[in-house]
Amino acid sequence: MNVPCKAVIADGRNAIPSLRQRKARMAEMIHVLFVGPVDRCYTVHDALVEVPNSQLSLAKGYRELWVLPQQEAIHVAILHEALPSFEFEAASRLIRRRWPRARILLLRSKTHALDDALYDDRLADTERPEILRVKLRQLAAGRGSLSM
Secondary structure, eight states: OOOOOOOBOTTSOBSSOOHHHHHHHHHTOEEEEEESOGGGTHHHHHHHTTSTTEEEEEESSHHHHTTSOTTSOOSEEEEETTSOHHHHHHHHHHHHHHOTTOEEEEEOSSOOOOOGGGOSEEEOTTOOHHHHHHHHHHHHTTOOOOOO
16 A cells, blocks of 8 residues: 655655745746857857856747747847847847746847837847856846946
8 A cells, every 4th residue: 555655854854845945946047048140159158157057048030939938938038139130129029028027138249229128238249258147147137237
């Protein structure tokens, strides 16, 4: 006969994590979506290497955003300047609609012509990974501010 029992560690805590504990661990993950050419994604990858519990997804352009699962939790979306200008606005609007809590970061070295409401922050494309890492953490925590 199978009898339900509690798995206990030596200090008396339950060894099987509860659903609440799992959700708390999942909430700590930073999921970053990069929209742009694959060869430009390395800067973002290098910035996330030292961020524990981070995940990086890639979409080469606006059309590839449609294939990403909508139920996926995106914390920060990064749009790279290599995107054609018409894709910048379309991608930003789609991200705002599908993942309303996601913060949008523009990586640009040129002046931009995107409405301020369509992104949360911007950085120069040539920023060091350390600066990008700090900005990603701020945006994921909801503390992004417009700065260059």
